[in-house]
Amino acid sequence: MKNIQEVSRVTIRFAGDSGDGIQLTGNQFTRTTAIALNDLSTLPDYPAEIRAPAGTLYGVSxxxxxxxxxxxHTPGDEVDVLVAMNPAALQAGLKSLKKNGIIIINADAFTxxxxxxxxxxxxxxxxxxxAGYQVYPVDITRLTRDALEKIELSHKEKDRCKNFFALGMVYWLYNRSMDATIEWIERKFSRQPVWAEANVLTLKAGRNYAEATELFATSYRVPEAEIEPGIYRQITGNEALAFGLIAAAVKAKRNIFYGSYPITPASDVLQYMASYKHFGIKTLQAEDEIAAIGAAIGASFAGDIGVTATSGPGLALKSEFLGLAVMTELPLVVMDIQRSGPSTGMPTKTEQADLLQGLFGRSGEAPIPVIAAxxxxxxxxxxxxxxxxxxxFMVPVLVFSDAYLANGAEPWKIPDTEGLPEIEIEFAKAGEDYAPYLRDPxxxxxxxxxxxTPGLEHRLGGxxxxxxxxxxxxDPDNHxxxxxxxxxxxxxxxxxxEEPEIYGDPRGDVLVVSWGSTYGTVLTAVEQLRKEGKSVSFYHLRWMNxxxxxxxxxxxxxxxxxxPEVNLGQLRxxxxxxxxxxxxxxxxxxxxxxxxxxLKHAIEALLEEKNNGR
Amino acid sequence: MADNIPVATKALKEDFASDQDVRWCPGCGDYAILAQMKKVLPEIGIPREKVVFISGIGCASRFPYYINSYGFHTIHGRAPAVATGIKLANPELSVWIITGDGDSLSIGGNHLIHLCRRNLDVNVILFNNQIYGLTKGQYSPTSPLGKVTKTTPYGSIDRPFNPISLVLSAGATFVARTIDRDTKHMAEIFKRAAAHKGCSFVEVYQNCNIFNDGAYRLLTEPETKFDQVLYLEDGKPLIYGKEKNRALRSNGFEVETLELNESVENQDLPVHRENSESEAYAQWLSRIGDVPGLPVPVGVFRAVQRETYEQLSEQQLAGAIQKKGPGDLKQLFISGDTWKVE
Structure with a gap:
């Protein structure tokens, strides 16, 4: 008889080789979890290398x-369940596993x-x-091959299904329906029925194995969360940036001109934009970072909405052109998807250390509005x-995201397109008394x-x-x-x-001020502290300038x-x-x-300090 | 001339004069170029409001302020980048890039070659004076080896670029050279560049009378110019000299000089073909001026038709709309896996 225990919060980490289908497994579990009406947050963690050698620590996905x-609000600090498809995944995943946490292991990979x-x-x-963990070694590779005995695929091909065996076990462990994943597999492999069959068989085999062998003493159920009604989808930060730009172009009834140079972790945005040409999106993969912003400025001068995106090193290269956009007062959007620096740093890893560069990194007095997602x-x-x-405002605007948001995904309640704020543009008209720097009061x-436009000929410049x-x-006074x-x-x-609202009481002992991608972490910490009765409030900035x-x-x-910041204290x-x-x-x-x-410890220390009479 | 030059309208050259004082040094070659441009623009017949001049930084780059059209004085070396965005945003505009040897061959070298390879339909006018003028006399990427300047007191050890060779290999589809002192020729070349659909590149030998006076003296003085300059004419042999009595032809990859005694026809000389499919010919031609003792060719080195970048870009946009229908936000948002929460 099945012993089901109710829990309110779980963190699972799937890990294995790049070729083990980990991201796909994670996405399927996410979708099923969303359909089961749990709130959730996810974090994919890819290796930096494109094709890391199998079995290595740096090749763990x-x-x-x-x-x-x-x-x-976050993908979780400590992991309850680690699914390790090989020894490297176990080695890399152990440090974040909770004491007495569950480890599901593909024992066949422990060669x-x-x-x-x-x-x-x-x-x-x-x-x-x-010792100290609940370890479940399972011969996943062998059991997958057994399950697929009658399928016309090679051993090597069958082994590619083994992630679904692991997923089947986890579905059993959390009392999840397999319907959504089966439906997805059948749709995805509708033209390759043998693969559809193999994957479904393996998924079911994994679940049946957990059930029949009574592998786990207990299974868990996470009750439904209160989730706002609506239609949802998973969205990554980079996809959401692209969607936001496209939505704005549709609302403004103008073309977007998107000039960009490939750079991790911003390249996805160019890829997305290039695939949405039917929205009138013009994309240019420029010869370098400088040309990318230059072309965007040119496009804005000629009436498109000029946009460019990059990461920290690219923003440095763009700074002279950003100054020109400030001087010529043209509309422009520059997006910095921050990564660890300085220099090439750790291109796939997150950081918030471009804040001061974004706010001030130009020659002369060149302030620009800056917003952080x-x-x-x-x-x-x-x-x-x-x-x-x-x-x-006829101004270049900087948007901050970072590698964590770019690749991270969360359920997105699809907005009502009519409900998005209107974007109206009023161009100068032929025949009007035009002065290029006459301003709206x-x-x-x-x-x-x-x-x-006839009659409005004018010259801009730096x-x-x-x-x-x-x-x-x-003229000195004019300058x-x-x-x-x-x-x-x-x-x-x-x-x-709109100015952001404070979370918690408008006065008290400790105020946490943060910006950008730390939002989820800070909110979680403050929520927990407030539940413990601590006098802590939270103000998360949206416009940094x-x-x-x-x-x-x-x-x-x-x-x-x-x-709190992922830098040495730039907002501070x-x-x-x-x-x-x-x-x-x-x-x-x-x-x-x-x-x-x-973070909680740091805030608690500050509260203590106060109690000690500071 | 194979290209289709639009008929002239009633616009006058005064219409293209802006209200700004021209601030080049007295005697600068730039004046001649500005004057020819203002003369040619009405003849080309594109309305003023559809003309955009874009420049980088340097003496030449002040040019847009002096033309009453749309203009953009951008940053050093980057005019091609800005021009690319302008042309893609509005392909109907007649876009002119005004640049110098430092601007486009040194700090902006990368943008120039990529502009050429994309074959964007713009006109690049490179004022080549072989010196940095605005910063007061440092050697440039076209200064000759050994050139003594403020930053090369012992003579330059940099080998110069040959701008024509560079843009030919980068894929420019119209490549020409002219000289500031030969205003009639310059006007003709500007008209040809404007009429060409694709990336037109014009190198103008321009005298900086303050920091590099006389760099092109041999090409402009009556005593020497006939032996030093070869005017390229489509369909005609490569003939020069005051008496038109000297000719060039290739002997393998080498250049051969011939003295003409009889008529040209009798000499069985190959003729200049602007639209030669082989780029090698134009390259060969472009290097002639580098050989001591041989004349410098001016005129159109190459003029070929290729699809332009903005044409291809517009085709892709139209194709995507035809295939997928005009973009629908709601459809976009619900693409992929969605689920409903009741």
């Missing part, structure tokens, strides 16, 4: 999912050669190395809003006059502009005036966009301010400088998101 009957490559001097299944799905809204602001935006006329000017006007225009974006007016108000209402530096407050940092630079438990 992982997929982590946290799901719950309550809110989930001498694989053990050696994973730095095991002895077989950990035999020497007690895994807080989750994979939020990338959609960040890109959309960036286009709106760029067009409304409210937004300070100059007017956009498109080449091809030389300082005379106010109103846009003629070249070296000061223009520097201030450009800065003031950016500040006025703050009156156009201009900063919300409420930020200062809140900062003054808390005894201490802590700023700004907060200290702007508000003269002794904000402390919580900084980790491991190429990974910060962990909830570590």
């Amino acid at each position: 992982g997929f982590q999912i946290q799901f719950s009957s309550q809110n989930v 001498e050669r694989n053990l050696r490559m994973a730095n095991f001097s002895e077989n950990p299944l035999e020497n007690g190395f895994l 807080s989750s994979p799905a939020d990338c959609f809204y960040a890109a959309y809003e960036a286009v709106r602001v760029a067009l409304r 409210e937004t300070l935006a100059r007017r956009w006059a498109l080449p091809g 030389l300082e502009k005379q106010d109103l006329t846009g003629n070249v000017s070296y 000061e005036k223009m520097v201030r006007l450009r800065a003031e225009k950016v500040q006025r974006v703050g009156e156009f966009v 201009p900063l919300p007016k409420k930020l200062e108000t809140y900062i003054r209402r808390f005894r201490r301010v802590i700023v 530096r700004i907060i200290r400088g702007n508000y003269l407050v002794d904000a402390v940092g919580f900084n980790r630079m491991k190429g990974q998101p910060i962990s909830v438990s570590e």
Whole structure:
């Protein structure tokens, strides 16, 4: 008889060789979990190498999912269940496994050669190395072949199905229906019925094996979470950026011109954009980062919505052109999908260390509006809003994402397209009295006059502009005036966009201020601390420039301010400088998101400090 | 001339003069180029509002301010990048890139070659004065070996680029050279460049009378120019000299000089073909001027028709719409796996 235990929150990590179908397995489990109405968050973890040798530690591909009957904001720090398809996956996954956590192991992969490559001097299944965990070694490869005995496929081909055996076992363990995955397999392999049959057989074999052998003493059930009704899909940050841009183009009734140069982790966005040409998206894979932004600026001058995306090193290369966009006051969207730096750094790993580069990394006084996405799905809204602001204010806008958001996926409630904010553009018209730098009194935006319009001929350029006329000017007073006007225009974006709301009480002991992809982690930590009765509130920034007016108000209402970041304290530096407050940092630079438990400890320490009479 | 030149309209050269004071040094070769451009533009017949001048940085790059059309003075070396975006956003515009030897061959070398290989329908006018003028006299990527300048007091040890050879190998479909002092020829070349559909490249030998005066003296002075310059004419042999009595032809890969005593026809000379399928011929031609003692060819080295980048880009867009239908946001959002929460 099946012993079912109810749990509220689970984290599973699937891990194996790049060729083991780990991402596919993870995605199937995710979809099934979403259909079972659990809230969830996922993190794919690919090896940096394109084709890493099989069995190596650096070739391990992982997929982590946290799901719950309550809110989930992160893919989880500690893992409840590790599915290790080879010794390297076990070696790499152990450090994040909970004490007494479950390990499902493909014992067939524990050959001498694989053990050696994973730095095991002895077989950990035999020497007690895994004491303290619930270990389930299963001959997954052999059992898969057995299940497929009657299928006309080679051994090598059959072995490719073994991920579904593992998935079948995990489905049993969490009382999941296999219907969605079976339906997916049949659709995916509709033209290769032998593969459809093999994969379905293997999936069922895995589940049946768990059931028949009573492999696990207990199975688990995670009750349904309260999820807003609607149609959902999984979306990665990079996909969401592309969707946000396309949605904005449709709403603005203009073409997007997307110029980009391949760079990890931003290349996906160019790939997505290139496949949506039927939305009037023009893409240019430019000869370099500089040409990519230059072409986008040219396209904006001629009436398209110019967009470019890159990562930190590419943003550095684009900075001179960004300055030109500031000077010529053209609409432009630049997206920086940050990765670990400096220099080439760790291209596949996440970091938030481009903040100061994005805010200040240009020659001269060249402020621009900067928005930071807080989750994979939020990338959609960040890109959309960036286009709106760029067009409304005739200004280049920087969008921050990072490697964690780019590859991470979460369920996205598909928005009602009619409900998206309108984007209206008013071009200068033929016959009007046009001055290139005449400004809208409210937004300070100059007017956009498109080449091809008779009578509006004008010249733009990087030389300082005379106010109103846009003629070249070296006049000292004019320069000061223009520097201030450009800065003031950016500040006025703050009156156009919504300020974020505080989470928790509007006054208290500790205020956590964060930005970008740390959102989920910080929210989880603060939620937990508040449940424990701690006086902690949370303010997550969306526009990094201009900063919300409420930020200062809140900062003054808390005894201490802590700023968690995946950098050495770049936002903290700004907060200290702007508000003269002794904000402390919580900084980790491991190429990974910060962990909830570590952050909680840091906040607790700050609360203690206060109690000790500071 | 195989290209289709649009008929002239009533626009006058004054219409293309902007209200800005021209601020080049007195005697600069740039004035002649500006004057010819203002003269030629009305003859080309493209309305002012459809003309866009784009430049980088340098003396030449001030040019857009002096033409009353749309213009964009961008950053150093990057005019081709901006031009690419402009042309893709609106292929109907007549796009002119104004650049110098430092701007397009040094800091912007990468953009120039990629512009050529894509065959974007734009016109590049390269003012080659073999010197950095705006920064007051440093050697440039076209300065000759041994050139003494402020930054090469012992003579330059950099070998110069041959801009014509460079853009030919990069795939420019119209390649020509002219000289600032020969205004009639320059005007003709500008018209040809404008009429050509595809990437047109024109190198203008331009005198910087302040920092590199007389760099092209031999090509412009009456005593020497006839022996130093070879005017290329489509369908005609490669003939030069005051008496038109000297000719060039290839002997294998070498250049052979001939003295003509009888009529040209009798000499059985090969004729210049702008649209020769073989790029090797144009390359051979482009290197002649580098050989001491041989004349420098000016005129059209190559003019061939290829599909332009913006044509291909528009075809892809139209093709995608034909295949998939115009983009529908709702359809896009629900593409892939979706699920419904009641």
